[in-house]
Amino acid sequence: MDENAPIRVYMTRKLIGVSPDDTVKRACEVMMEFDIGSLVVVEENEVVGFFTKTDVIRRVVIPGKPNTTPVREIMTRELVTVDANTPLREVLDIMAKKGIKHMLVSENRRIVGIFSLSDLLTASRRKLETAIAAE
Amino acid sequence: MAMIRIAHISDTHITGESAYKGYAYDLIANEINRLNFDFVVHTGDVTNNGLREEYERAEYELRKIQKPLIVVPGNHDVRNVGYDLFETFIGPLNGVYEFKDGVLIWVDSTIPDLSDGRIGKHKFRWLKRKLEEYSDRRVKIVSAHHHLVPLPNTGRERNVLFNAGDVLDLLLRNDVTLYLCGHKHVPNVYRVEDLVVDNAGCTSCRKTRRGDVNSYNIVTIHDDGRVEVTIRRVTGEEVKAEHRAVRPKLFVPRGERLLRIVQLSESKVSDRVYFRKKVLENVINLINEKLRPDIVIHNGDVVDMGIERNFERALTFWEKIRVPKLVVPGHSDMTYLGYELFPEYFGEPEEMSFDGFTFIPVSTPQYETEIGVVGRFGQRKLAEEIENAENFRVVFMHHNVVPIPRSRERGFLEDAGDVLKLLTEREVELVLTGHGGNAFAVKVENTVIINAGSVSWELHRNPFGNSFNVIDVYPCMVIAFEVQATWGSRRLLGVWKFKGPRAGAS
Numbered sequence A: 001m002d003e004n005a006p007i008r009v010y011m012t013r014k015l016i017g018v019s020p021d022d023t024v025k026r027a028c029e030v031m032m033e034f035d036i037g038s039l040v041v042v043e044e045n046e047v048v049g050f051f052t053k054t055d056v057i058r059r060v061v062i063p064g065k066p067n068t069t070p071v072r073e074i075m076t077r078e079l080v081t082v083d084a085n086t087p088l089r090e091v092l093d094i095m096a097k098k099g100i101k102h103m104l105v106s107e108n109r110r111i112v113g114i115f116s117l118s119d120l121l122t123a124s125r126r127k128l129e130t131a132i133a134a135e
Numbered sequence B: 001m002a003m004i005r006i007a008h009i010s011d012t013h014i015t016g017e018s019a020y021k022g023y024a025y026d027l028i029a030n031e032i033n034r035l036n037f038d039f040v041v042h043t044g045d046v047t048n049n050g051l052r053e054e055y056e057r058a059e060y061e062l063r064k065i066q067k068p069l070i071v072v073p074g075n076h077d078v079r080n081v082g083y084d085l086f087e088t089f090i091g092p093l094n095g096v097y098e099f100k101d102g103v104l105i106w107v108d109s110t111i112p113d114l115s116d117g118r119i120g121k122h123k124f125r126w127l128k129r130k131l132e133e134y135s136d137r138r139v140k141i142v143s144a145h146h147h148l149v150p151l152p153n154t155g156r157e158r159n160v161l162f163n164a165g166d167v168l169d170l171l172l173r174n175d176v177t178l179y180l181c182g183h184k185h186v187p188n189v190y191r192v193e194d195l196v197v198d199n200a201g202c203t204s205c206r207k208t209r210r211g212d213v214n215s216y217n218i219v220t221i222h223d224d225g226r227v228e229v230t231i232r233r234v235t236g237e238e239v240k241a242e243h244r245a246v247r248p249k250l251f252v253p254r255g256e257r258l259l260r261i262v263q264l265s266e267s268k269v270s271d272r273v274y275f276r277k278k279v280l281e282n283v284i285n286l287i288n289e290k291l292r293p294d295i296v297i298h299n300g301d302v303v304d305m306g307i308e309r310n311f312e313r314a315l316t317f318w319e320k321i322r323v324p325k326l327v328v329p330g331h332s333d334m335t336y337l338g339y340e341l342f343p344e345y346f347g348e349p350e351e352m353s354f355d356g357f358t359f360i361p362v363s364t365p366q367y368e369t370e371i372g373v374v375g376r377f378g379q380r381k382l383a384e385e386i387e388n389a390e391n392f393r394v395v396f397m398h399h400n401v402v403p404i405p406r407s408r409e410r411g412f413l414e415d416a417g418d419v420l421k422l423l424t425e426r427e428v429e430l431v432l433t434g435h436g437g438n439a440f441a442v443k444v445e446n447t448v449i450i451n452a453g454s455v456s457w458e459l460h461r462n463p464f465g466n467s468f469n470v471i472d473v474y475p476c477m478v479i480a481f482e483v484q485a486t487w488g489s490r491r492l493l494g495v496w497k498f499k500g501p502r503a504g505a506s
Helices: A024-033 A053-061 A088-098 A117-124 B022-034 B052-062 B079-089 B121-133 B164-173 B277-291 B308-320 B338-346 B375-388 B416-425
Strands: A014-018 A038-043 A046-052 A081-083 A102-107 A110-116 B004-009 B039-042 B069-071 B095-099 B102-106 B114-117 B139-143 B178-181 B188-192 B195-199 B215-221 B227-233 B238-243 B249-251 B259-264 B295-298 B325-327 B352-354 B357-361 B392-396 B430-433 B440-444 B447-451 B467-473 B477-484 B490-497
Touching: A014 A024, A014 A110, A014 B490, A024 A038, A024 A053, A038 A110, A046 A053, A046 A102, A046 A110, A081 A088, A088 A102, A110 A117, B004 B022, B039 B102, B052 B079, B102 B121, B121 B139, B121 B164, B164 B195, B164 B440, B178 B215, B188 B227, B188 B238, B195 B215, B195 B227, B249 B490, B259 B277, B277 B308, B308 B338, B357 B375, B375 B392, B375 B416, B440 B490, B447 B477, B447 B490
Parallel strands: A014 A038, A014 B249, A081 A102, B004 B039, B039 B069, B102 B139, B139 B178, B178 B195, B259 B295, B295 B325, B357 B392, B392 B430, B430 B447
Antiparallel strands: A038 A046, A102 A110, B004 B215, B095 B102, B188 B195, B188 B440, B215 B227, B227 B238, B259 B467, B352 B357, B440 B447, B467 B477, B477 B490
8 A cells, every 4th residue: 555646546436326316225225235335426427415324324214214215315415525636645634534434536526436444445455566576 | 728649659670671661760750740749659669679870870760750759668679788778869768758738657668688578666666656746637648668458460469568467457546548559560559448558550660460561650639538549551541449538437226137147266176285175165155145146157277287186176166056157277277187187077168148148168278388379260269159149248268368467467368469359349248267366357448357366276466365256237237346255255346337238138
């Protein structure tokens, strides 16, 4: 892992999501099926919202809302993002300070990736380096 | 912001001998001067043997190009300690060229006195640092002499970068727009995920392939991100390729899963300590109890060595898998008596079709040799099988058609270039391979290529340990995960969209 590398190197650049009109139940099914802890909400090929498993507990289960609630009612609209060129070190610093497990990554004001704690674990095991020869 | 136009020349092989075709060089140099280009890139083999007299002449010839010129060293330039002369007569071996809102980073991939290429530790780190430094550039171009993915019509596939897999991974992770290279005297353009790999043919060397003529490539990078490469031959004939990166890459899954494949490789059953029996048993349990795929595909190296005891043992494991399964032999299956025993125990690889999916096996190993081959007969047969299959086609074989990170690339499939062309030209939906001991997945053109790591053999190259892949096909997308063989945890290898009714149409 190289803490000076821009976050684009370690982010997941293929994002799985749901549409704002999908139900919470459908969203949870997608999360389980693809083994992911968060989803982007997609409208006309743009990310318009985001939510995590914790949000489902906090905004659906505890208030006692039905699982047929559309995703647009529970998603986070104010997205926390970092630029794709931000060094990993700074991203980790922001995540630690804000206490968040997922960070959306943007480029030219569009969401292009996500960096989560599981991406961090993957990054920690991966050296972007060659073992072929010194020269 | 404005459009960027690059003339990409390569392999001029300037010398006083007959290898050099001066009139072809002059023709192309004049055309480059006449047309509108922002700069010119020469991807190496400026001289034929790296000799002083050749460098002296090259210095004179290169001055004919009246545009900014970046020159990358090639394997011929470093012959006879030509690398020192290169710096004297031409310029730095590695460097950075900035233009408008872009950057070109070129790196010396040569090894003195060898034709092979590598970007070893120091150069790799330098390249990585430069990519970090210029991360915010809209257009990022990397250039080296050696090719990154196997090329068609080169005869035997060799001299790709030893660490082509690592370099490819680095370029993809850094969102590099374009890779410019030469070396094999074959013009070609491939799209690997969003990276355009542009190979120039030879500009002025007599040694063209397959009766081809001299050529150069014209690269246009448009404001909207479109990359257009035109192979322009001295005859005036032009071949165009174009790619536009789609960002963001968003996937909204719809519909039921159509197919689940579990892809294994390198079980290497034996009684050696490197064979991890418990891990394989665990994987079989995962397959039967939890994953429940529609089909299991084993990409070869079923046994460690082709002896009776190993095959017997392997078969008892194989029979425990309670879903349809297919297997192709790997190189270690074809050692000793394996040539006879493999078909005896596992049968000849056969095509299978169900629910709109056709699975086409390709047997690639050669007897007691690590390097595989499909061969010209095999390619013809494969082409027919692909063309006769109607729906979603899955071609599976042991050897690699694209370089795998961490492995030492040495042309694992002799004719990988021709096979890759065959598969991508026919737009095969999915290609599964299993050599190199590491999981990796990329889309080349419209074909998704997925390599499986080693499922139960300790001698692998995967930092996540033993693993296998799960590939799920949905009506509009394919998603692949790598599964850790001991713990069952998943890691995303890739997701790709499929357009049209082909994907799983039944």
